[in-house]
Amino acid sequence: xxxxxxxxxxxxxxxxxxxxxxxxxxxxxxxxxxxxxxxxxxxxxxxxxxxxxxxxxxxxxxxxxxxxxxxxxxxxxxxxxxxxxxxxxxxxxxxxxxxxxxxxxxxxxxxxxxxxxxxxxxxxxxxxxxxxxxxxxxxxxxxxxxxxxxxxxxxxxxxxxxxxxxxxxxxxxxxxxxxxxxxxxxxxxxxxxxxxxxxxxxxxxxxxxxxxxxxxxxxxxxxxxxxxxxxxxxxxxxxxxxxxxxxxxxxxxxxxxxxxxxxxxxxxxx
Numbered sequence: 200x201x202x203x204x205x206x207x208x209x210x211x212x213x214x215x216x217x218x219x220x221x222x223x224x225x226x227x228x229x230x231x232x233x234x235x236x237x238x239x240x241x242x243x244x245x246x247x248x249x250x251x252x253x254x255x256x257x258x259x260x261x262x263x264x265x266x267x268x269x270x271x272x273x274x275x276x277x278x279x280x281x282x283x284x285x286x287x288x289x290x291x292x293x294x295x296x297x298x299x300x301x302x303x304x305x306x307x308x309x310x311x312x313x314x315x316x317x318x319x320x321x322x323x324x325x326x327x328x329x330x331x332x333x334x335x336x337x338x339x340x341x342x343x344x345x346x347x348x349x350x351x352x353x354x355x356x357x358x359x360x361x362x363x364x365x366x367x368x369x370x371x372x373x374x375x376x377x378x379x380x381x382x383x384x385x386x387x388x389x390x391x392x393x394x395x396x397x398x399x400x401x402x403x404x405x406x407x408x409x410x411x412x413x414x415x416x417x418x419x420x421x422x423x424x425x426x427x428x429x430x431x432x433x434x435x436x437x438x439x440x441x442x443x444x445x446x447x448x449x450x451x452x453x454x455x456x457x458x459x460x461x462x463x464x465x466x467x468x469x
Contacts (some may be wrong), residue, residue, distance in 0.1 A: 201286035201295065204345070208282065208352055210286065213375035215388045219349060220425065225294035227421055230342060230414030233277060233296075234316045238269035247272070274413075276303040278333045280341035281318040282348055303333060308366060320344060320354035324361050324405050335413035342400025342414060350391055351375060355403060368396050394424040 204222070208214075214222070242259065244251050247269060250260040256307075259397035277284075278301040287296045302308070323333040324338035347355045356363060368391050376385050399423060402411045411417040 200290075203283045203289045204285045204287070204349065205282040207287060208348065211381040212352060213372060213389060214349065217388065218389070218394075219391075221423075222294055222349060223288075223346060223421065224298075224336075226342070227346070227414055227418040229296045230280075230293070230338060231418040233275040234268055234413040235274060237275060237416040238266075238273040241273045242269050269365070272305045273447070274304070276333055276335055277338055277341075278303055278308075279318060279321075280338055280345055281321045281343055285345075304398070322358050323407070325407060327330070334407075335446075336407040336410050337361065339402050339410045339412075339414060340404075340407075341419060342417065343399050343410075346399045346402065349398070350395075361405060365400065368399065392428060394428060398424065 200261065215343045241373065246257050247265075249265060252258045268368055277296070278298065279298065284297050287293070288295050308321060321341040321344045321401055323337040325332055326340075327336050331337075344356070346363075347353075347368065350368050351366070352375045353371070355365045372389060372391055376383075376389050399416070400408055411420065
């Protein structure tokens with residue numbers, strides 16, 4: 200039992216940074232397991248022709264070539280990631296992935312005729328065009344769309360119109376905050392650090408080769424940047440606080456430019 204991310208966002212409108220981090224850790228951890236680490240629980244020495252160490256209780260000996268082969272055989276492409284597929288468990292608050300109706304494992308698909316099916320707003324360009332079979336990188340694009348939605352309240356390309364420029368995460372979060380808390384100043388814990396924006400935008404690259412190879416690589420980068428963000432010190436100010444200060448300054452500058460533009464229009468009309 201739980202509430203989907205879609206329902207949570209519909210109710211909450213905007214989530215604070217610490218909850219976003221907890222959510223992304225669960226989501227990316229789950230997907231990293233499916234894309235890569237699941238082989239550790241499914242491999243079989245006999246069926247997969249693996250060497251064993253008889254001196255250590257038949258422990259499997261893995262070579263680099265074995266690992267790549269096992270990931271290719273057992274790794275799962277979910278193929279339909281969106282905000283209704285993850286629920287926040289009522290029992291422990293963890294985010295759980297549902298519905299593997301379009302999943303692909305190795306060369307086996309649950310529904311072979313539905314390989315390029317998916318949910319609008321989360322499907323990668325190459326999946327919609329049918330130019331390439333879904334793989335881990337198409338899941339990464341969907342994860343980017345989901346993370347964008349968690350940060351802003353909406354997917355980056357709601358009509359699968361990839362000619363549209365991706366909206367600013369900062370501005371969308373600011374608008375969502377003002378809608379939920381009218382008259383209140385945007386608080387630091389609701390700002391999105393640049394490193395996280397960069398990760399989301401990399402996931403949303405139109406060219407598959409410019410995205411993360413899989414969710415494991417995405418999770419590794421996310422954790423590394425998050426740890427650096429928390430511990431880094433710059434000029435006596437924590438990396439997180441320093442980043443927030445810079446982001447606030449840029450938001451104010453953007454607001455000043457809009458005001459100046461409006462004043463010019465008023466002057467012209469007069």
